[in-house]
Amino acid sequence: MRIAVLTDIHGNVLALEAVLHDLKQRGGAELTVNLGDSVSGPLWPRETMERLEALALPTVRGNHDRRVAVDPANDEMWASDAYAQERLTVAQRDALFAQPLTLEIAPGVIAFHARPDHDEKYLADTVVDGQLVRAPIAAIQRRLRNLDPAYRIVLCGHSHRGELIRLPDGPVIFNPGSIGCPAYDDETPPAHVSEQGSPHARYGIVTLGETGNPDRFEAIAVDYDHEAAAHQAEQAGRPEWAHALRTGFMPR
Template structure:
């Protein structure tokens, strides 16, 4: 079984199309899973929803999917969520809200956006000096406790950071990175950034052998990120434009020595 894994598209339909074209060139997959955060961002939310609806992918709900569907909107709604909400139909917003928190893709293979019991808390990350870093093994184990002991493979997103972690006597965790948003700044205390360091679209492929994960590919795809950056600029979001062009945020939250 060959599983393609997409996460954190964030309304970047250009990056999504590039990933789908690349997957087709590689021979496709038996199943393609979408790990949520589909449309939030100053790009093409409605076009992305239309594309995803046509694909009919198994999809879990991300924190921004929930926030975009928030009704009524209020002053606490983040700008990227509000931008998407205003451009989606009520049916599209409801479709996001109806997505499940977790999905069992196959026996022992579980997909979720962030954690098995929460759509907004990090699974494999900690915040140190304003940056996301690998969390201690003991912390990751605790966060996995809601899973069935027979789980062999966890597919998750949220951090936008590619990760492959084998938990001793536990599952393998695979995060493919973000399709459409290579860097972000989160002001939620403690404030932090996530930066992939390049503008490429990212996704992953997992090959199962006798029902067990046997081979992983973390794939990086070039696309017209300049067009995406210009779209963000037109929407009045220069920080998004910078992230889309570079994979970095302009703001520096770390205090590491030279």
């Protein structure tokens, strides 16, 4: 069974379309799962939401999906969430909030946005010198201590950093990286940045092993018209987003 793993689209419908086209060129997948944070960002939230509604993918709720859905529009609301909220219908916001925190998408495979018990805390990451990096294995194991040991594969997003980690006596964690937002900064203490290092749209394919064959994990980076996305961010008054979309890094 082939599972395509999409996450952290952040309203970048151009990147999403490029990923869907690339997946089709590779023969498609029997199942495609969306790990959340679908629309938040100064790009095309309504168009992205409409595309995803047409696809009707199994989807988990991300932290920004929750914020777009339920946070009041005020001066304290994060700018990307406010931009998306203003452009979605009430029904679309309700649909975002109704998405589950976790999904078992196949026997032994669980999907969630950040952690199985929280949509905003990092699973495989920590902050070192203001940069998001891989957390110590012991810390990751503690964060999954309540996970059912029957799960052999964990699919997650949130950090926008691609990761493939096999925990000792535990599951394989797979984060393919972000489709639509290759870098961001977060002022939540400790303040930090996450950077994929290139403007490519990222997604993954997991092929579940059968009859003794091992599971296979593919992390894929797809080129697309990131300059058009950067221009859209500039038009929305977000030059830091434009820089991230062009380079995969935050402005220094």
